[in-house]
Amino acid sequence: MSGSEHRPAIAIVDDDQDMSETLSVLLSEGGFSPVVCSRIADFLALGDPPPIDLALIDLRLRGESGLELAIHIRERYPLPIVMLTGVGDEIDKIIGLETGADDYVTKPFNPRELVARIRAVLRRSGTGPGRVTASSDISIKFGDKHVDLKQRQLIDPNGDEIPLTNGEYRLLEYFLKNPDRVITRPELLQELGTDMERYVDRTIDVLILRLRRKIEAVPSKPVHLQTRRSQGYVFQLNGQ
Known part of the structure; x- marks a missing residue:
């Protein structure tokens, strides 16, 4: 350098x-x-x-x-x-x-x-040395929203950005790239880079709650980001 x-x-x-x-x-x-x-x-x-x-x-x-x-x-x-x-x-x-x-x-x-x-x-x-950049200008759609992977933005049906924190964005992107499979909390914590030994349960609970408020029509009854009791979480693009 x-x-x-x-x-x-x-x-x-x-x-x-x-x-x-x-x-x-x-x-x-x-x-x-x-x-x-x-x-x-x-x-x-x-x-x-x-x-x-x-x-x-x-x-x-x-x-x-x-x-x-x-x-x-x-x-x-x-x-x-x-x-x-x-x-x-x-x-x-x-x-x-x-x-x-x-x-x-x-x-x-x-x-x-x-x-x-x-x-x-x-x-x-996406701001520091060795930052990860998208290889192409693509997006992933789920329900009536989509994520622009190049701009790192969540877009609503009207084309407006729904603000996400870095942690929320990383979590959503990981789910979108791994749909329809159960993802455990330890796997999510490893992806996010958080101290797994001390904050596993509550850290993920808080991030999941915040993310649901932004992507689900009724956060208490999620159709995309669903919980699989005693297993983890699964993300469904079509929301079944």
């Missing part, structure tokens, strides 16, 4: 100066351009939209809420989010999933794991 290779910009939203400095050095050495924000206001001051590729947010900001910032970002920008959590913050992790966070890293963290998680999220969102 040449010296002019794009270095993804990572916003570090953490009010702990020592932690921010540690993260900044770690990300710089990992090939990223860190942008330190000690407060939510610092992040908002970056611009609209902010000129970054991913937001790394501490859940426990003093006097502020990392979850509120995640919600703000998710409602406005297709920006990947990785959240830093403390040991035992299980409830916050679940709430964070519901706001659209793409992954979690628990403090104290392994430096290599953090960099690997960030790279994986960027790659899956």
